[in-house]
Amino acid sequence: MMNHSIEVRDLYKTFRFGKGHKTFYDMLDKYLIKPVKKTESKHSDIFYALKGINIAVRKGEKIALVGDNGSGKSTLLKTIAGLYRPNQGKVIVNGKMVLLAGFGVGMMNDLTIEENLYLYGAVYGMDRETIRSKIDDILDWAELREFFKAQYKTLSSGMRTRIAFSATRHIEADIYLLDEALTAGDKSFRHKCDAYFESNKHTDKTFIIATHSLDFVKKFCDKALWLSRGNQVAFGDIHQVLDDYEKQGSLLCAE
Numbered sequence: 001m002m003n004h005s006i007e008v009r010d011l012y013k014t015f016r017f018g019k020g021h022k023t024f025y026d027m028l029d030k031y032l033i034k035p036v037k038k039t040e041s042k043h044s045d046i047f048y049a050l051k052g053i054n055i056a057v058r059k060g061e062k063i064a065l066v067g068d069n070g071s072g073k074s075t076l077l078k079t080i081a082g083l084y085r086p087n088q089g090k091v092i093v094n095g096k097m098v099l100l101a102g103f104g105v106g107m108m109n110d111l112t113i114e115e116n117l118y119l120y121g122a123v124y125g126m127d128r129e130t131i132r133s134k135i136d137d138i139l140d141w142a143e144l145r146e147f148f149k150a151q152y153k154t155l156s157s158g159m160r161t162r163i164a165f166s167a168t169r170h171i172e173a174d175i176y177l178l179d180e181a182l183t184a185g186d187k188s189f190r191h192k193c194d195a196y197f198e199s200n201k202h203t204d205k206t207f208i209i210a211t212h213s214l215d216f217v218k219k220f221c222d223k224a225l226w227l228s229r230g231n232q233v234a235f236g237d238i239h240q241v242l243d244d245y246e247k248q249g250s251l252l253c254a255e
Contacts, residue, residue, distance in 0.1 A: 004094060005175050005206040006057040006080060011089035013050040013072075013079055013230075049075040051230045053089070057206060059174075064217035064238060065210035066245055067227035073210035076227070077101070077177045080208070095174030095206070098124060100164060107164060109153035113144065116152050117167055124171045134170045141192060142166035162189060169196060178209045194219075214242060 050072050057063055065073040078084045080091050081099040107116045117138060121131035139145040142162040147155065155163070168176070197220045200207070211217060217224065217238065224241035226233040234241045 003058055004056050004092075005059045005061070006055070006094070006208070007090070007092040008053050008055045008076075008080065009090045009092070011050055011053040011076075011079065011091065012048065012087050013075055013084055014087045015047045015049055017045045017047060049230050050079065051232075053227075053232050055225055055232075055235050057208065059095075059206060060204040061206055061223060062201065062221040063206075063208045064221040064224040064242075065208060065227065066212075066214070066217070066224055066242065067233075070229070071227040072230040073227055074101070074179050075230075077179050077208065077210060081177055093175065096172070097175040097177065098168060098171050098173040099177040099179070100168050101177075101179040107152050107160065110151060112149050112151055113139075113155075113163060114148055116163075120164070120167050121171070124173070126171070134167075138163070138166045138170065141169070143189065165193070173205070175206045175208070178207065178211070180210060180212075214246070218242060 053072075053076065055063075065076065067073055075084065077099065078101070079086055080093065081097060082091075083099075107120060111119065114135070117135055118128065118131050121134070122128070126134075139148060142159075142165070144155075144159060144163055147159070152160065194216070197207075197216075201220060207221075209217065209221065221238050223236060224238045224245070225235045226241050226245050234244060
């Protein structure tokens with residue numbers, strides 16, 4: 001474990017459908033005169049989001065999470081980050097970790113960007129003076145200086161991702177979990193993101209990135225984890241896994 005940043009062992013994560021909600025038949029029984037016979041479901045109300053995931057990520061490795069929507073990528077990242085508790089198995093983390101999930105976990109809608117940056121930095125252990133010294137760079141890099149006093153809820157989804165991503169660059173951590181954080185911004189902003197990742201490619205920082213941008217992960221990542229409907233299809237060399245993943249996509253399109 002000393003050389004590993006993350007170990008995931010036989011991980012299962014389930015969710016329950018309809019917990020605490022009345023069914024269609026419950027409503028009919030209540031409001032109709034004649035009782036309605038319920039049809040017993042042949043399916044369990046438990047949904048398996050992750051099924052027996054096993055990976056070991058070495059310190060400094062850059063891992064891509066690939067798979068179709070609903071494959072379990074976001075669930076895996078949130079479970080590693082501790083937002084979800086596994087139903088079975090273990091997640092072992094060695095190092096300080098930060099999660100950037102789309103719009104920026106921890107940002108508050110009714111606060112201004114300035115207030116949110118102080119809050120965001122404080123959550124990740126930055127003192128107020130350090131945050132103050134970084135704010136100009138964060139705003140300029142995100143190209144949002146004119147929105148300095150705007151409430152976070154008034155920003156578009158792309159702008160939210162940009163400010164959160166820009167702030168995350170200044171958070172010192174050993175492990176970075178990114179969930180679809182590369183989808184926002186124009187060409188200029190994406191070039192900035194590429195330069196940021198290139199500067200970290202050969203560092204001892206560990207990255208696990210869920211994204212549909214295969215061109216990006218081929219340039220930045222060492223390995224890929226391919227998920228499908230919660231199952232671990234493959235984990236290993238980036239080029240081998242992505243070749244197989246893309247071939248499957250081609251076969252599905254041809255059907």
